[in-house]
Amino acid sequence: MAENLKAQVCRVACIATTEQLEVVCRDEGVVCEELGISRNNLCDYEVEYLCDYKRKVITDGKRQTVQELYLVKWKGYPESRNTWEPRRNLRCVNLLSQFWEDLNAEMQRQNKRSAPRRLDPATVTHLTQRAKLRQTLKQWETHLNSLGTHKGYISVRNQVDLEGPPKSFTYINDYKVGDGILLNEVSVGCECTDCLASPVEGCCAGASQHKFAYNELGQVRIRPGLPIYECNKRCRCGPDCSNRVVQRGIRYSLCIFRTDNGRGWGVRTMERIRKNTFVMEYVGEIITTEEAERRGHVYDKEGATYLFDLDYVDDEYTVDAAHYGNISHFVNHSCDPNLQVYNVFIDNLDERLPRIAFFATRGIKAGEELTFDYNMKIDPVDAESTKMDTNFGVMGLPGSPKKRMRVECKCGVATCRKYLF
Template sequence: MAENLKGCSVACKVSLSQLQTCCRQERVFCQELGLNKKNFNDYEVEYLCDYKKNRDEEFYLVKWKGYPESQNTWEPRKNLRCVKLLKVFQHDLELELRKHRKRRSLKKLDSSISSYLVQKAKQRQELQRWEAHLNKMRNHKGRIFVLNEVDLEGPPKNFTYINNYKVGDGIMLNEVTLGCECADCLGNPVKGCCAGASLHRFAYNDRGQVKLRAGLPIYECNSRCCCGMDCPNRVVQKGIQFDLCIFKTDDGRGWGVRTMEHIRKNTFVMEYIGEIITTEEAEKRGHIYDRQGATYLFDLDYVEDVYTVDAANHGNISHFVNHSCNPNLQVYNVFIDNLDERLPRIAFFSTRHIKPGEELTFDYKMQIDPVDAESTRMDSNFSRAGLPGSPKRRVRVECKCGVESCRKYLF
């Protein structure tokens, strides 16, 4: 029996830092874990809890990584080599003292302030773990950052990050059976390529910027096409390309999203992803969301009001994008591997140049100026099953976008 197990191995469920802590507690050296006589007594600081000053020497109350809070110790500044944690602690302390209008030259912190600093440190850990989880779940190039410098709210509960539509009960996505035969879809399209199949001109220029007027559908090359992923008619399907930050707004609008990079005008930014449900199911959920004061329902009403995307519990970073009456994102209906016009993919493209640090927004009731008979079929009815302005909803919601052209109410 032992011979059959020769060469077998089992992954350890304990992290490296936890193993190092166990060794230190048991006074055991371990070269494989990097513990020797020189660094054996070097303990890792998890976060700083409190501050005091005795004469001219500063002391910090330290929470040691791998040890319970009951073993926190006061350490002089000279003993601490955690420069980043010290800067974070000082930043949080400065903000809290400013809020309470207290002087920086304190010899001892009030218990309320030190309690807040501990909560802030724990919240930061939660957000960092959530950020790592989001980046582990994403399948796109753009990284996700998380920041909350407003309050102590942590990651949202009951939210699962997904990269593609989650199909609800009784809904079928019919995959395409044909693709284009182009060797060069932009330079030499065969029979109009995929875009030509709908009698529309090519959607993108050679830099991937959309050329079509809002309201016209975009038909990208699909999995049956002869071209590869470097084809210029594959933009939305490549996913989010920009680093984005989920941040807590300071004006009562909850979480928002800002870009970390410069975004050119008419550039694809993200898709609105969620669970595809019927409008009947959306009506039921809308009543529940009414009572919660929030909703994430987006009607797919390009040709018929049959299906809705619900991003309340399953979605991507678009879940956190706020409304504005003067938005920098525009909605387009996109078709790739599914050509059912009742089930378009909802893509957001930039309406103007967007600077790093600028919040991303779209209009929850974006109207499209008609340019032909077909374009009048499309408008952006975000949350029509759950937001005001619809016969399905009875409550008016005040708009907090703050722009000069604000309509005061979402609908």
């Protein structure tokens, strides 16, 4: 028994973080291969951010020179270890550029033409908060892109205030189904080898007695109000099928940015988007209308809500993107939107539970904000589209018949209705 105990290896978890261990190694001059600390980089220190600035006049005989000094927050060290460093010692070009971007913006806010030789404490505090916010947003940005379903990149920018990532919000890429709600998967699929060129029995759309939704470029070619039936997991066609568009997910690089006119966060595209191209889905929790009504009263008191009625045939279910959602959570309203809603059916054919997809109503330039109309309505003009409810409004948001308070519209377009409903 004693011999067995001696043979066992005793391991104790270290409560120190990797960064803390690196600090100890550098302070004590210890080389550690596992931490990546060698004799070559033992004395290297990484700048986390810059938090202060001053200019110092140096007199050498009759010659005077001005030296720029920056107060450096070192990565892995507490703020008590901050040091003043001359510009020549700093090789962090991006951090220097960001520091001056923040400082110039603050000087402009204070109606000052240039930075003084020494910054006042309030300005230093602001710059430090900006630097910490940028770190927080970068961490959130990394997390969003680690979820791995977007072809493009999601960036996050806030040049307006000190608001960080939304609290109590979890980013998801597909519906989160509420208790007691079942998504009935399809039992059959199409037998087409080329769904666009030679659809068998009209492919999935024809089997549902509807039109094929896309052209050869993947652009929607049916009018708003008509449903889209894409090929599903039981179809013979492959992932490159022309009738698989929404299910491929977001294809563009997008930016979540802080608006400067009180509309909170918004979304802009970083790439040009063609007219009638799929952009994103509206994703969140699927809940019953009764539960949505209850939550709506709570959201009204908070002044915002993210309830979207799934009312293609019956008003039984709602998507709530308040606490679970994707990038569509941040898309703002406009009375002249560049996104249009379509109801899409893929692996679930229950007409009470469509997927909500946004397509571009026109060509969208890189850098342009993405918007949709919270009071979007479609007027059915033929028998085929009479199932489509005319209310596309987000429940609890402007335009919905369930709305209980009036909200001023801030979209700023020439055709603005002044109120969201």
